[in-house]
Amino acid sequence: MTPAVRFRGVSRHFGEVRAVDNVDLDVAPGEFFAMLGPSGSGKTTCLRLIAGFERPTSGSIEIFGEPSTNIPPYRRPVNTVFQDYALFPHLNVTDNVAFGLMVAGVGKAEREQEAQKTLELVALPGFGDRKPSQLSGGQRQRVALARALVNKPKVLLLDEPLGALDLKLREQMQEELKSLQRKLGITFIFVTHDQGEALSMADRVAVFDHGRIQQVGTPEDIYDRPQTPFVADFVGSSNVLSPQLAERLAGVRAHASLRPESIRLDAGGHAATVVTRNFLGAATRLTLDLDGEKVSVLLPKGADVPATGDRVHISWDADALHVMDTRND
Amino acid sequence: MTETDRVSLAGRLSDQLWRWPTLLVVLLIAPPALWLGIIYLGSLFALLAQSFFSIDEFSGLIRYEFTLSTYAELFRPSNFDIIVRTVAMAASVTLASAIIAFPVAYYAARYARGRWKALFYLGVMLPLWSSYLVKVYSWKLILAKEGILSWLFQTLHLTGLLEAYLSIPVLGGNSLSVSWTGTFLVFVYVWLPFMILPIQASLERVPVSMLEASGDLGANPGQTFRHVLLPLALPGLIAGSIFTFSLTLGDYIIPQIVGTSARMIGQAVYQFQGTAGNIPLAAAFAVVPILIMGVYLYIAKRQGAFDAL
Numbered sequence: 001m002t003p004a005v006r007f008r009g010v011s012r013h014f015g016e017v018r019a020v021d022n023v024d025l026d027v028a029p030g031e032f033f034a035m036l037g038p039s040g041s042g043k044t045t046c047l048r049l050i051a052g053f054e055r056p057t058s059g060s061i062e063i064f065g066e067p068s069t070n071i072p073p074y075r076r077p078v079n080t081v082f083q084d085y086a087l088f089p090h091l092n093v094t095d096n097v098a099f100g101l102m103v104a105g106v107g108k109a110e111r112e113q114e115a116q117k118t119l120e121l122v123a124l125p126g127f128g129d130r131k132p133s134q135l136s137g138g139q140r141q142r143v144a145l146a147r148a149l150v151n152k153p154k155v156l157l158l159d160e161p162l163g164a165l166d167l168k169l170r171e172q173m174q175e176e177l178k179s180l181q182r183k184l185g186i187t188f189i190f191v192t193h194d195q196g197e198a199l200s201m202a203d204r205v206a207v208f209d210h211g212r213i214q215q216v217g218t219p220e221d222i223y224d225r226p227q228t229p230f231v232a233d234f235v236g237s238s239n240v241l242s243p244q245l246a247e248r249l250a251g252v253r254a255h256a257s258l259r260p261e262s263i264r265l266d267a268g269g270h271a272a273t274v275v276t277r278n279f280l281g282a283a284t285r286l287t288l289d290l291d292g293e294k295v296s297v298l299l300p301k302g303a304d305v306p307a308t309g310d311r312v313h314i315s316w317d318a319d320a321l322h323v324m325d326t327r328n329d
Numbered sequence: 330m331t332e333t334d335r336v337s338l339a340g341r342l343s344d345q346l347w348r349w350p351t352l353l354v355v356l357l358i359a360p361p362a363l364w365l366g367i368i369y370l371g372s373l374f375a376l377l378a379q380s381f382f383s384i385d386e387f388s389g390l391i392r393y394e395f396t397l398s399t400y401a402e403l404f405r406p407s408n409f410d411i412i413v414r415t416v417a418m419a420a421s422v423t424l425a426s427a428i429i430a431f432p433v434a435y436y437a438a439r440y441a442r443g444r445w446k447a448l449f450y451l452g453v454m455l456p457l458w459s460s461y462l463v464k465v466y467s468w469k470l471i472l473a474k475e476g477i478l479s480w481l482f483q484t485l486h487l488t489g490l491l492e493a494y495l496s497i498p499v500l501g502g503n504s505l506s507v508s509w510t511g512t513f514l515v516f517v518y519v520w521l522p523f524m525i526l527p528i529q530a531s532l533e534r535v536p537v538s539m540l541e542a543s544g545d546l547g548a549n550p551g552q553t554f555r556h557v558l559l560p561l562a563l564p565g566l567i568a569g570s571i572f573t574f575s576l577t578l579g580d581y582i583i584p585q586i587v588g589t590s591a592r593m594i595g596q597a598v599y600q601f602q603g604t605a606g607n608i609p610l611a612a613a614f615a616v617v618p619i620l621i622m623g624v625y626l627y628i629a630k631r632q633g634a635f636d637a638l
Contacts, residue, residue, distance in 0.1 A: 053541050073544040086542035090560045090633070100546035103556065151546065 002065040004029045004155050004187040005050055010059035011211075012045050019045040021211035022059070027155075027189060027204075029064070032181050034198035035191045037208030038234065043191045046208070047157050050189065051080050064154055078155040079148035083163060085140045087132035093119070093143050094128035100151040118150040119143075123176070138169045149184070158190035162197065174201055195235045199223060207231050225322055232257035232324065239295045246323060248291070255324045260285065260298040262320035265306070269315030274306050288314065380612035389606060399609040403617070408597070408610075412617055415594040418509070419577035422516040423524075423570045429517070430524040430569065431562075437525075438532035453522045461519065465586050468515045472505035472587065479504070502589060512588035516577050523572035531565025532558075563634045571622065578618035594618060 007025040011018065020042045027033045035043040048054040049061060052073035061068045068076060079100070087096050094115045095102075101111035112128075119125050122142040132140055141161065148156055161177070162170045178201055181188045192198050198205045199219040206216045207230075215227045226232035229240040232255075239258040241249070246256035249270070261283075272288040272295065284305050286297040297314065299305060306312050336344070346353045383396045402408060437449040456464065471477050482491040495501035495508065502508030535558065543553040559566075581595030592600070594614055601611035629635070 051541075051545055053545075072549075073541070074547050074549050078545075080542070080545045082538045082542055084536065084538055086536065086538040088539065088542075088557060088561075099543070099548070099556070103543075103546065103548040103552045147546065 001029065003027055003062070004031065004064060005189065006062040007046070007049075008060045008062075010046075010049060010056045010061060012042075012049060012054055013057045018211045020049065020056075023211075023213055025206065025213065025216070027187060029187055030185050031187055032178065032201060032203045033187070033189045034202035034205045035189065035208060036193070036195060036198040036205050036235070038193055041208035042211035043193075043206075043208045044159060045211075047080075047159055047189065047191050050155065051078055051157055052076050077153055078157055079151050079153035080157040080159065081141075081144045081148050081161050083159040083161075085132075085144040087140060087143055087147070089132055091131075092128065093124075093130050093132070093135070096132065096143055097146045097150050099147060104151075114150055115146070118146040121149065121180070122146045137164055138173070141165065141173065145180075149186075153186065155187045155189060158188065160191055160193070162192075162194075170197075177201065199235070207235065209234070226257050227324055229255045229257075229324065232322075237296070241295075241321075242293060245291060245293050246321075250321050250323060252323045257322045257324060258295070258316065259320060260296040261300075262316050263295070263297045263314050264316065265297070265299070265303070265312050266315045267313060269313040271311060271313055274308050274310045274312060277305060277308060288312065290314070376612050377616060378612075379608050380616055382609045384607050384609055391608060399613045402610055403613055408614075411592050411594055411597050411614075414591060415578055416621060418513065418516070418593065419574045422513060422520065422577045423573045425513070425517050426521050426524040426573045427528075427566060427570060430521060430528050431566075434525050434529035434532055434565075437529050438535075439537075453525050456518075457522055462582070464519060465515055465583055468511075468518065469506050469587050472511045472514070474504035474506070476504075476506070506587055507589060509589060512584050515583050515587045516573075516580070519583065520573040520576050523576065524569035527568035527572070528562060528565040531562045531568075535561045560633075567626075567629050567634045571626070574625065575618060575622055578621065 003026040005025070005027040007023050010020060010023045010025075012020040023042075023046065025046075035046055037043045045054060049056055050063070050068075052068070052071060056069060063076060063078065088099065091099070094112055097115035097118055098106075098111040101114055106114070116125070116128065119128065119142075122145050124139060124142040124146065127135065127139065127143075132143065135143065141164075145161075158177075162173050165173060174197060177188070177190075190201070199222070202219060204216060204218055205222050207214045207222060209230045215222060215231045217225075222231060222235050226235060226238065232238040232240050236259065239260060241256040241258060243253045243255060247253040250256060270290060272290040274286055275289050275294070276287045278285045282301055284299045284301075284303075286299060286306070288295045288297060295314075346356075379391075380399055381395050381397070383392050383394070383398050384390070385392050403412065433449075433453075437446065441449050473479075479488070479491060482488050491505075494510075495504070500508065500510050502511075505511040505514070539557060539561065540553055543557040544550075548556060579595050579598075581593065581599045584593045584596060594617060598611045598614045601607040601614065
């Protein structure tokens with residue numbers, strides 16, 4: 001099957017800065033794909049390379065098998081939901097949504113009807129006459145979504161789509177985006193720095209750091225079997241154990257990942273000292289000193305919480321300690 | 330002893346101003362408001378009031394009675410020609426300035442950074458630092474029959490082209506420096522900065538993502554210009570055109586130094602209030618640019634020019 005988007009050896013350098021560095025990537029058609037990473041990791045530049053706002057310094061990009069390196073943005077079958085939404089302030093909501101159809105030469109009556117239908121799809125009917133400045137952040141986001149979807153793109157790109165929304169609205173939009181994607185069957189590629197968002201929404205996640213892809217996989221893969229210390233630390237703030245400690249605990253000399261929530265306080269097991277404790281609401285986070293290395297433990301509500309300075313013993317299931325690939329040190 | 334007893338007089342004054350912020354605003358705004366209201370607008374209205382008087386044709390004295398006859402005089406062919414000529418000149422100067430200014434402003438707003446931006450501001454502002462008269466006289470020399478421009482045409486063996494252009498009625502003349510084309514060129518040169526800067530300021534406020542979004546939605550560069558960039562830059566374009574248009578409408582020095590003997594509104598005002606001693610007619614002429622600008626702004630607003638503000 002032809003991938004929706006294919007990167008082969010793609011680099012984008014800005015002077016000395018390697019924003020994207022030799023990236024290979026295949027996104028399957030109909031997939032909900034997340035690009036996850038801290039700011040400056042190259043994820044947004046990758047998105048802009050797909051949209052055509054940036055051109056690769058080297059390498060090739062294909063969209064549904066079409067070489068796209070030399071195709072300008074306005075001829076690509078992709079549409080973008082911008083981080084700042086980029087709604088046109090001089091046009092009302094209907095004209096904003098109908099913009100793509102207007103420049104494509106669709107008649108006024110037909111494009112307004114299409115815009116209306118798409119606004120209903122994103123649950124924002126009846127706002128057609130308003131100007132973007134009269135809408136709330138969440139409503140603007142829906143308009144931006146409708147404006148992209150009305151063109152029936154083959155790939156929809158979303159740049160930090162929920163970044164500007166408050167927590168409640170963000171959770172609601174996550175659900176809606178997911179069901180929308182399932183309903184339309186369009187390939188969604190979205191960029192986020194929020195690992196929770198990536199894990200909960202995406203079919204597959206690519207984790208970026210320093211312009212390179214660290215790992216691509218399902219959310220379970222990324223979370224349970226991180227391949228590099230960076231992935232382990234960035235996704236779910238796992239404990240990354242040094243090769244020395246891992247050798248003592250598991251007998252393999254390599255970096256290892258140990259999820260804070262999979263550690264139990266037991267009578268037996270390894271001895272450690274409580275350094276700090278933080279109440280998080282649903283859980284309490286302890287920082288322990290285990291043979292000179294810091295280890296976080298997440299205790300669920302209701303568990304007995306030791307005091308700072310206490311001597312405790314910790315243990316975990318054998319498969320909770322994940323020994324990582326040593327290639328990317 | 331309370332805290333306030335220990336502070337100085339100035340300190341107590343600033344404390345009072347902090348407690349009554351309205352007082353501070355009144356103190357700040359009152360002097361300029363008085364200046365603007367009495368000296369500036371007051372004298373303007375005094376001038377306009379003159380336009381409703383008339384002049385006694387025999388004695389040459391002003392009759393202080395309300396009449397519209399002075400306005401009727403504006404429609405005499407010799408006077409109306411002046412108005413039409415001036416408006417046509419102002420409109421073409423504005424259009425040409427906008428066409429030249431837009432790419433310059435766009436470059437400065439989108440691409441120029443750091444030192445290039447400083448260079449842009451310097452380049453645009455530098456001509457404003459030298460005397461307007463010096464610039465206009467320099468242009469007279471540039472455009473003169475033995476000037477550098479005819480020399481250039483001669484060197485390129487294109488003298489025929491220049492002569493053919495000068496033989497066009499209305500636009501041409503004996504030489505560029507005594508033609509309407511010459512007046513037009515000097516106007517465009519002198520007012521161009523007033524068009525570039527507002528356009529640049531308005532383009533500066535257009536986020537790049539707006540243009541990317543347009544392209545992303547399938548608009549080619551031409552469509553993006555027409556449907557996104559131009560509407561968003563329109564407030565700046567209108568602001569610039571107010572400058573170039575109204576400055577051209579009122580100027581009386583440039584057409585006197587470079588151009589034909591036919592007068593423009595500014596020259597008419599100058600002559601009627603001076604040598605001719607006809608203050609009412611001069612005042613009526615002065616009302617014309619104000620009315621034209623009013624109508625222009627009204628139409629601009631109706632067309633939605635300020636919607637993106």
